[in-house]
Amino acid sequence: MMTFYPGPSKVYPEIKQFMADAMDEGILSQNHRSQPFINLCKETVALVKDRLDIPSNYHVYFTSSATECWEILSQSFAELNSLHLYNGAFGEKWMEYRRRLYTNTYGVEFGLQRQLGMTQLQKQVPSDTDILCLTSNETSNATKVSENTLKAVRERYRNSLIFVDATSSMGGVNHDWLSADVWYASVQKCLGLPSGLAVMVCSPFAVEQAQRLNHREHYNSFLHIHEQMLNYQTTHTPNILDIYLLKRVMEQRAPIRKVANHLKERMMWVNEELVKYGYQLLIESRRQRSLTVAAITAAPEKIDKLKKEAVAAGITLGNGYGKWKPHTLRMANFPAIEDTEVEQLLNFLKQAIK
Numbered sequence: 508m509m510t511f512y513p514g515p516s517k518v519y520p521e522i523k524q525f526m527a528d529a530m531d532e533g534i535l536s537q538n539h540r541s542q543p544f545i546n547l548c549k550e551t552v553a554l555v556k557d558r559l560d561i562p563s564n565y566h567v568y569f570t571s572s573a574t575e576c577w578e579i580l581s582q583s584f585a586e587l588n589s590l591h592l593y594n595g596a597f598g599e600k601w602m603e604y605r606r607r608l609y610t611n612t613y614g615v616e617f618g619l620q621r622q623l624g625m626t627q628l629q630k631q632v633p634s635d636t637d638i639l640c641l642t643s644n645e646t647s648n649a650t651k652v653s654e655n656t657l658k659a660v661r662e663r664y665r666n667s668l669i670f671v672d673a674t675s676s677m678g679g680v681n682h683d684w685l686s687a688d689v690w691y692a693s694v695q696k697c698l699g700l701p702s703g704l705a706v707m708v709c710s711p712f713a714v715e716q717a718q719r720l721n722h723r724e725h726y727n728s729f730l731h732i733h734e735q736m737l738n739y740q741t742t743h744t745p746n747i748l749d750i751y752l753l754k755r756v757m758e759q760r761a762p763i764r765k766v767a768n769h770l771k772e773r774m775m776w777v778n779e780e781l782v783k784y785g786y787q788l789l790i791e792s793r794r795q796r797s798l799t800v801a802a803i804t805a806a807p808e809k810i811d812k813l814k815k816e817a818v819a820a821g822i823t824l825g826n827g828y829g830k831w832k833p834h835t836l837r838m839a840n841f842p843a844i845e846d847t848e849v850e851q852l853l854n855f856l857k858q859a860i861k
């Protein structure tokens with residue numbers, strides 16, 4: 508079975524061998540305060556920073572999931588007002604999650620078909636906004652917030668904290684890390700690993716602000732994580748296997764610039780082919796379209812038929828998500844997916860529409 512599900516998504520085939528290696532190396536039975544774990548953690552952070560081209564003064568932390576990052580960022584910056592810009596299910600969930608905990612949480616919804624514009628921002632985002640929250644790739648509807656938009660937001664809101672949910676783009680898009688203060692991603696999407704781990708990338712400004720607020724009420728308060736990680740330690744026994752797998756996957760990976768270029772070209776090709784065959788892409792504008800998740804839209808009966816035929820052909824496609832569920836199909840374009848698999852997918856879709 509070939510899978511294009513956008514999360515959990517295809518894991519690298521090498522994971523099987525890496526898991527066996529983890530057993531052989533004995534790392535899974537090491538205490539998480541031991542030197543072997545500290546070494547593993549340190550090497551993994553260095554590799555992640557190298558392969559993803561993360562600035563040397565940014566910090567890398569390990570958490571359990573993107574959802575946990577919503578929680579960490581909510582409670583650790585509680586008294587700051589938080590404005591969430593979203594156009595899809597994950598961005599909205601993050602906003603709702605925080606609003607249930609703290610009422611100083613605001614949402615601004617923007618359109619599916621138009622890139623978040625600076626005029627809209629100026630109108631709807633007060634200049635005294637403490638935190639701006641964005642989703643770099645909205646997995647639910649296959650849109651992205653472009654690198655240029657993120658850069659423009661950073662320039663306009665220099666004194667605000669900017670948090671970015673990068674769950675389905677980290678590892679596949681060459682993010683300009685300086686455009687935001689916190690970026691986080693679960694590993695079971697674009698990073699091609701088993702679920703149960705997330706990577707959080709933080710600026711010195713985020714650390715400074717956390718120190719100023721000094722929240723320490725939770726086991727996973729930002730400062731506890733930060734302070735432990737200064738010694739390559741974690742606040743609790745982490746997912747050691749996943750950290751080990753992340754290290755092994757990063758070791759074999761090309762630099763992000765190369766990976767991102769390849770994925771971008773592949774996605775443009777996929778979109779062109781789909782249109783040529785007669786499919787309708789959910790997102791009309793090229794600027795707005797995600798580079799890591801594609802979505803087509805059709806009548807619900809047609810979507811059902813496609814899904815069933817795909818299963819018979821040994822292909823798992825992604826269901827639509829949230830309110831787009833009945834009339835969309837999603838396909839991941841993550842680095843663990845091979846070009847030959849994408850070719851097979853396109854061959855299937857080409858004959859399926861006939």
Ligand SMILES: *Cc1c(COP(=O)(O)O)cnc(C)c1O
Pocket residue numbers: 514572573574575597598642644645646647672673674675693696
């Ligand atoms: C999948 C996803 C999440 C949730 O990830 P978990 O690992 O389930 O916490 C959050 N945000 C985005 C953009 C996602 O795609």
